[in-house]
Structures are given as C-alpha cells and as structure tokens.
Amino acid sequence: MHTLIKDALIDISQEQRPNGFFDLGFVINVGSISPGRDGRLEIEQTPEEDEIRALKRSQTSEEEDNMGAEFTRYPTPAKMQTILTHFTVDQMSRYESFRRSALHKSNMKKVLQSITGQKVSDTLNIVVCGIAKMFVGELVETARVEMGKKKDSGPIRPCHIRESYRRLKLQGKVPKRSVPRLFH
Amino acid sequence: MSNTPAAAPTSSSKSKAAGSSQAPEKRKPLFQKELQHMMYGFGDEQNPLPETVALVEDIVVEYVTDLTHKAQEIGTKRGRLLVDDFLYLIRKDLPKLNRCRELLAMQEELKQARKAFDVDEEKITSLD
Numbered sequence: 001m002h003t004l005i006k007d008a009l010i011d012i013s014q015e016q017r018p019n020g021f022f023d024l025g026f027v028i029n030v031g032s033i034s035p036g037r038d039g040r041l042e043i044e045q046t047p048e049e050d051e052i053r054a055l056k057r058s059q060t061s062e063e064e065d066n067m068g069a070e071f072t073r074y075p076t077p078a079k080m081q082t083i084l085t086h087f088t089v090d091q092m093s094r095y096e097s098f099r100r101s102a103l104h105k106s107n108m109k110k111v112l113q114s115i116t117g118q119k120v121s122d123t124l125n126i127v128v129c130g131i132a133k134m135f136v137g138e139l140v141e142t143a144r145v146e147m148g149k150k151k152d153s154g155p156i157r158p159c160h161i162r163e164s165y166r167r168l169k170l171q172g173k174v175p176k177r178s179v180p181r182l183f184h
Numbered sequence: 185m186s187n188t189p190a191a192a193p194t195s196s197s198k199s200k201a202a203g204s205s206q207a208p209e210k211r212k213p214l215f216q217k218e219l220q221h222m223m224y225g226f227g228d229e230q231n232p233l234p235e236t237v238a239l240v241e242d243i244v245v246e247y248v249t250d251l252t253h254k255a256q257e258i259g260t261k262r263g264r265l266l267v268d269d270f271l272y273l274i275r276k277d278l279p280k281l282n283r284c285r286e287l288l289a290m291q292e293e294l295k296q297a298r299k300a301f302d303v304d305e306e307k308i309t310s311l312d
Contacts, residue, residue: 098225107214111245115252116265123291124267130287131251131270132244133222134280139240140226155229158239165243173277175250 103129138173139164215241 075083087095105122108129112120142164143156152160168174216237223232223240255269267288274280 094225094227096225097221101218101222101225103215103218103222108248111214111248112252115249116256118265120265121267123288124265124270126287126291127267127270127284128248128252130283131274131280132248134283135247136219136222136240136244137226139243140223140228144227155231155233156223156236157233158235161236161239161243174247175254175273177250177253 101133103132105129108132135173138168142167211242211245213238213241215244219244 084092084095105125109120109125112125112128139161140156143160146163146167147153147156147160165174169176219237219241220232223237224230228236251270251273252265254273256265258272259265259269271281271284274284
C-alpha cells in the first residue's frame, strides 16, 4: 500500500517533484497511514530514503520494545516534523485532507443499527469508521495505480473505481457474500 | 434482516444521478461531503467527479454491510456483536488491523484522561 500511494502521488504531480523529498515525504507519510508493514517498502527507494530508513532503524530500538515488531519503521514525531516542513503547499493540503477527513460517526451508527438491528457500541462505531476509511483509501489508490499504468490522467472516473474494486476482490480484500446478491 | 438504511425517506431532491445503484432502494447520500475530502486526501483531484463519489459511497456501504453480516454470523454464537468479531474478520489485512488497534488504544487513553479530569474536578469542587 505504501508504494501505491507513492506512485500514485508521483504520477499526479510530476511537475512538482522537488529533488528527492517528494518520495521521501510520501514513503514516510505512508508510514502514518498504515503502520502495518507488509514488506513492500523496499521497492523503488531513492538514496535519501535509504538513508532515512537506516537512521530510523538505528534509532528505533526502544520504539520496538514499546510498540512491537510491527512498528519498527514508524517515523518518530521529530522526523515527521522535518518531513512536514519540506512539503509543498499542494502536498500539505492533501495530507491535511487525508488526516482530517473521516466518515461521520452518526451516519455510520445509523447504517450499522439498521443492518444489525441491535444497539451498536461507540467503540464498534469508531472501529468500523476507521476500517471504512482505509477501504476508501485502498479503492482510490488502486484506481490511481491503474490509471498510471494506462497513462490516464485527470479526475478518477467510475470505470476506474470499478476496475479497482474488481482487483481488490481478486486480492481477497473485499468480504465475499456466501449468498450472492441477485436483485439489487 | 432488512438491508435498507433506516433513515431513507425517498426524497427526490437528493436522489443520486446516473452511474449509481438505482430503483428499489433510493438511498439518501450519506457520506458525500466527507468522501470528497477523503478521496482528495488519498489521491483524487480536489473536486472528485460526483458520479465517482456516489459510486464509492455505494461500494463502501456495501462493504460495511457485508462485513457486518459476516461479523454477526460470528457474533450470534456468543450473543452480542463485539468489536472482536470485526477484528477477527480483518485479521489478514495487516494495515487495517494495526489501524484498528491504534484507534482502540487512543480511545482507551482518552477514556483514562477523561476519568482523571473528572476526578480532579471533584477534588476541586469538594474543596469549595
């Protein structure tokens, strides 16, 4: 998922790519999106990224103890700060949207209660909102990657989303219904 | 078990246009504004196409529905629907799982902080 964001954003704003910090910013940025590592960070690193990663590894020994093996490559707040200062206005606004956007808890609660017919706890609500947001992220990122492969540009169209949804289904990231939905 | 959202009076003013699921269930768009910001944050343009947003909303609602149905199947064995059912379904998807753990940890922290705040408030009022 990390390279997905990186590649997608590189495609979008090729012109705005400062020397190497763009890549840097977004690989680390991705670290805050999905701290779960699935080993795909190794692809396509610039020399600065290698350096940053080596620095992080040497400094994250205590973080490892605190947070467990999955968080070894999580950037420290100080590092995050330096990266943020290097963002362009565009990147900053996009990052801000990414961090601040969320699905309304009240709407999600309505949906969940109508599906389950039971009262839904606040914790559950928060968790489902988080899961849904990450799912949107996967959809959009996969769509952007697809567009990049076809050298398409501009706003994402429904056909791209359908394609990306199909891909996610093949990857097993979308829960399959045991009884297929026939008329809807 | 009905699939239609509870709050869905068929108000034609807000029924979505082409490209989205049509006829029997007219869903009022639930998450449009937030979805626009979210899609921008994840890589779309500043103003995503309305058809795209509508489609993404449909897909997300369907995703949540399917996930919840599956969680219920697991949850009915023990009675109530719990967070752990969802975490079990997500277990293969590491980024989501870790994000959920993060959210739960933050919620715990906030609860503790609020409890501590309330205790301090009590002390202050009792002194008066």
